């Protein structure tokens with residue numbers, strides 16, 4: 001009983017949206033637990049020795065030591081891949097939980113259902129884009145301006161939508177190219193004013209830096225997720241069908257970095273860039289960019305066949321990214337997202353809490369399932385209509 005306990009060195013426990021996540025920071029495997037197990041993890045973070053931990057569980061639950069022991073060992077059995085017990089002190093992973101998190105997170109029973117209300121809302125602001133990416137799955141429109149009946153041109157409707165939000169913790173603006181939306185400043189400002197949630201924008205950069213400068217100066221965006229497929233200008237420009245993409249993205253990254261705003265990188269892996277993963281991760285390490293999402297190009301939209309990776313190449317990407325995640329986890333975190341045949345990402349629970357609103361007001365789940373339209377409807381009405 002005098003042994004020591006903690007999460008393994010490669011493990012991080014944190015509160016995200018309304019749940020507690022235990023994550024292997026090397027492999028990106030994760031496990032979601034409810035309030036009950038979260039509370040024991042919280043106590044593990046406060047008590048290194050098992051005997052003291054049991055005593056504390058007994059005291060806080062007001063139960064005898066034998067029962068407290070029982071609870072602890074059941075938890076250890078459940079989390080055996082993530083917890084370490086040793087006779088000696090050892091280097092622990094991080095448990096970043098506080099008492100407020102435990103109050104807010106869902107119980108185990110609740111976790112098995114979709115959230116009552118989406119916790120993440122993604123706004124596809126427009127189809128309009130100045131690039132012509134060979135792998136674009138949205139079939140972005142490059143020759144016209146903004147859609148005439150674009151849902152987000154009506155600020156009153158958007159305001160009603162933002163006002164309706166309940167426990168939304170993340171808003172994401174995407175497209176097309178969201179920075180081209182004529183109301184981008186108003187939309188960002190509205191979301192920032194009316195909610196405490198994190199606001200991110202996914203962009204491939206634009207030549208006119210004024211708009212980004214304004215968003216940064218007014219602190220309207222919390223995180224810029226730049227789409228950067230390579231650090232070689234030729235590869236980026238070729239894949240995006242534009243001679244200026246690389247310099248546009250580089251200028252935008254510099255501006256946002258100088259403003260001290262969080263940056264993430266999204267990289268679409270194709271046959272043209274999958275051998276450059278190392279360089280992209282190195283770039284993120286050097287520029288203190290904490291997260292890189294690698295996505296495998298999909299057979300969708302106008303993606304050309306010759307760009308699609310075969311199984312062997314995907315396996316190579318998985319191994320490379322895993323190896324880099326281990327090597328660089330203190331600096332940056334590369335993550336590979338691969339979809340299954342139902343269009344869901346492996347190891348992902350976004351289906352239960354993420355809602356996508358498109359430029360025409362239609363609403364989808366993150367696997368593309370159509371749920372309805374916001375014309376005359378509230379988000380809650382549309383969300384309630386689907387059952388998993």
Ligand code: SF4
Nearest residue numbers: 129131133136140176
């Ligand atoms: S920048 Fe995005 S929306 Fe525009 S063409 Fe490329 S993938 Fe499509």
